[in-house]
Amino acid sequence: MPTLTYRDALNQALREEMQRDPDVFLMGEEVGVYQGAYKVSRGLLDEFGPMRVVDTPITELGFAGVGVGAAMVGLRPVVEFMTWNFALLAVDQLVNSAAKMRYMSNGQVGVPAVFRGPGGSALQLASQHSQAFESWYAHIPGLKVVMPATPADAKGLLKSAIRDENPVIFIEGEMLYNTKGEVPEGEHVVPLGKADIKREGADVTIICHSKTVSVCLRASEQLAKDGVNAEVLDLRTIRPLDTEAMLNSVAKTHRCVVVEEGWPFAGVGAQVVDTIQREVFDELDAPVLRVTGADVPMPYNKHLEKAAKADPAKVVSAVSQVLYRE
């Protein structure tokens, strides 16, 4: 199986889906001539031409709305935001137009569009460029929210998202683009709404998604040295949430830590914990704990930034608490 970067896996998914379906097109800032701000769209302009790889002005509200409108009449846009920070300008279109169109029209008009781009923090980009917004979009009925952690999932989930009839918020990890992994060739499709066990274990369940999957895997290696066998469950899709996979794992391990990059208040973990305590309360041997980003705007200074992020040490500490090892 070929080894690809996360970036090239996304590129492969886009190329294959554009070859497969002439209604699929890509639009956004710098996707064409510049070959993508993060090079995800490299080579696509040459292959598909400017009608299908559309460079837009810096006008997030506007081109998100263009994507919604094109989808309403049957095209299948993939709208790239240079980052999800900039997509805040487009939230009206995502929430008021994309998410509600099918319901308001009583099923007459759908919006089969993908809105994608990098989310989360990178390195020392400071407050306005270091934000994780998945819980915002996951709050909205009518939207799906997808966050791949590996190159293989990036390809398979993007292909599913493009084929989905609903508006899909597809948040890539800004720090994941250069990560490498084996990626199946051709028709590799990962269904939306299915979590994936990235590491099997019996002592504790660590639930995570996107960039925090690698954080949790590193934490698991440290824990293994101490004889703790952690199960790492990658949600992959935030909405719809794979409740069954979460509950099955917790029923096995009886202890759980939920890890995310975003802020704690009303975060994804809050929803996960709510579900677990309600559905498998009697299986729990300890309260479920959360590891999140610090509840502050992201600082620029690298030491402060490190302190603000979820990291393996914080995960190990939380796991130790639910195991009553501290």
Added chain:
Amino acid sequence: MASSAAPRTKAKSKGLDPAQADEYRSWLRQMLLIRRFEEKAGEAYSLGKIGGFCHLYIGQEAVAVGSLAALGPDDYITCSYREHGHALARGISTQAVMAELFGKAAGCTGGKGGSMHLFDASLGFLGGHGIVGGHIPLTTGMAFAVKYRNTSQVAVCYFGEAAVNNGAFHEALNMAALWKLPAIYLCENNRYGMGTALERASALYDISERACSYDMANEVVDGQDVLAMNSAMERAVQRARNEKLPTLLEVRTYRFMGHSMSDPIHGHYRTREEVEDQRKRDPIAVWSQRLIADGLMDEEAIRVMDKSVMQEVEDAYQFADQAPDPAPEELYTHVYAEDQRER
């Protein structure tokens, strides 16, 4: 500052073409239908049969009727939330629109959309939209799809003059001009965004001039004259179909009623005298007089037409009143599509 919304430069009109008499008469009927429908909707609102917000179109009927008459069956239309008139003029049945206002299952969106979200995809009627200006980029996207597929459709967006001050308007028109898209942006300048007069909200009085920022064709239209509206729209449609270029139409009209049912006709932001002055150019009276003057109808024929319209509206009212509510399980339908495209 002009107290009247209508432009004063009216071309000397030729006689109406008798060959088009049927169409001209149908325009009067559509305008009467919208007027009587809205009067009935206001009544139903007062009786508590219609809930939420209800924005009436009385005074602006010639805009929807004259412009929609210039479109073909495959064209795309989006509107703001003051769209009952457009829905009727496009051909959604009087019963389906009234039933939607009543929130009933037989409404054109099954009681889920209501007054502000009327849809009929089979007619290319792609929504009333409730966020000021939010639907303008959608229309640019529909026009983009037309270009993408290389068909000859046009995409038309109706919005009020208050929408031109927000970013969505600017972003959407810039892209339409940049990419040469077959879109028509039809600004219904009824002088007031809720209670704020145009000149209190916009640094530029002539909205049509905003098109210059995008190197876009534009025109000022007398929205109280259905024929002038139709002619201007024909020019814009030709430009879109033949030259694949967008147009901004500034249509000067006037809202005879309050912003919504909770807003009185006059009071804080406009005077009784102003409203009465504007009512002298009631689009239905203007067109009726024209048809009579040119011998295409007489007063009796108009009276008979009005009576049949009132009966149609009354029937729709009774239909809507007696129609069943949506089933409780409809609460959870159409949130998501369950399928994937197979291709």
